[in-house]
Amino acid sequence: MLPGKDSSCPIDPVRWVTKDLHSDSTFRSSRLFSRPPHLNSISCTPSELYIFYIKPAKLTYMAFTVSRSFVTRSSLRRLVWSRDYLHPRNRLLAESIRSYGSSSAKEQFKIRKINTEEEFKNVIVNWMVEEGWRPGLKDAECFLACDPRAAFVGELNGKPIACATMTKYAGRFNFGGCYIVSKEYREKGYGGMLYDVAMARAMPSRSIAIAGLLHLEELYKRKGFRSQFYGARFDLHPPTAITRFSEISERCHGPVNIKCTEEVDLQALFKYDAAVFGAERHAFLIKWFRIPGKHGRVAINSEGSIVGYTVARPSFVKKEGYKIGPLFADSEPIAEKLLKAVFEELLQEEPVPVVCIDALTKKAKEISEKLQGKKSFEIVYMVMYDLPDACFDKWFGMTTLELG
16 A cells, blocks of 8 residues: 555654654664665555665665654564554554465564563563573562563564563663563564664663673674673672671771661662662662562761662572672772671571672672672673763662663
8 A cells, every 4th residue: 555545544654754764853864874764665554554665776675663753673574563543652563474485474473561560570580580680589569660661571473472671760861671582582583673662662862771791792782882881790608708808997988887778768868879870769769678588788977978778689589599789889898898787697597698799890890809709690781872870980789780
């Protein structure tokens, strides 16, 4: 069906799409093409918009994901933008069509949001366990509290095969994570489409950040990210670590008292976290501080000001111990003092649990190495556009690899 031939179509697809494709605010064509893209054909029905781009002199298709504010290309042969014009929310429906000799098979791949804690746990958390990411006990509840619309699942003929999150914070800062495709469906284009949908949700954005595995660094660079920090996940053994702490009380600038999170003003703690993390996340922290079995400690200086805090939460799989995050502190000695307070409490458990921490910065890695931590894997913190407004010199442990 050619543009303009369908009188029931509520919009003019040519004018609407062309505006998006050539608008500097929504599409940077210079990053993808040597000259502005050319729409060779568009077909339209009342609920779907199909866009095909044919490269000059090459009969190859390039598909685009289109939203009101963002356009990205996809490696799939066909991408469908599906709108329900009676409702404000839009839905993306993608279809991959493959040919097998003289016959053809049609597979329907749908991407939708995850709205419930139960589904988040059954899909994303369980996949994180299978991938060895060691999620926390109440990650589903906490992650959705941070951003209820952040999680996506990709379903092939009704079967979940991929997931991703794109968490939106204030100030147009976004963090991507939980990007998993089932092993048997990798390198088939499904992950690329899910990535496009997640990125579309982040737009317009001042900053997008991810924490990826080091061996995937070049992949994300090709997508427009640049490397900022190189870190690692460390496993710490409390009985060993406790013997490696320095005489930290002498190194702290003035007396620093360590209190439980329940003993301090939550509003003051929220304010400190926002200043160090770079964005407010009050709803998330309320859930984070109430995780059953968690150990939370706050450092207070002689003037009564918060100068650091940390939380150790139980892992989703009990035998995997605890996860430290965040570990924010104004100095290395304060960070050590917070860790020591948590480890002294964990030594009372039987058996003594293993503790893991995601050390992003050079100073953070130095502490973990000093405590004889065992490196599990290497990570790279990457950003697109501007660097987040965070005080990274006070990051001695990331909150999570999935939320930043």
